[in-house]
Amino acid sequence: MAKSPNITPSSWSVRATYNYKYPGWIEQNPFISAIFEAAEQEATKKNEQEVDVQNELAWIDFVENEFIKDMETYPEAESIINNIIRKDN
Numbered sequence: 001m002a003k004s005p006n007i008t009p010s011s012w013s014v015r016a017t018y019n020y021k022y023p024g025w026i027e028q029n030p031f032i033s034a035i036f037e038a039a040e041q042e043a044t045k046k047n048e049q050e051v052d053v054q055n056e057l058a059w060i061d062f063v064e065n066e067f068i069k070d071m072e073t074y075p076e077a078e079s080i081i082n083n084i085i086r087k088d089n
Helices: 030-068 075-088
Strands: none
16 A cells, blocks of 8 residues: 655644633632542542552562572472372372
């Protein structure tokens, strides 16, 4: 399929901001203030979840590097396998 010479991929992104012109309108309007509070709570919850995930991943990496990486045998797994083999016989 031929490429159009007029179409090139863009590497720029779009960012938009809005500054409200009426100071105090958020505090005076309970509906608007509730929306802003809910958005702030969601942002806070998302940040906390991201931190929890990063902490959990760091813990998994630590455990793997400190304990599991150098293991040559897995005694608990071997005992489970041996119990299963004994039950089958």
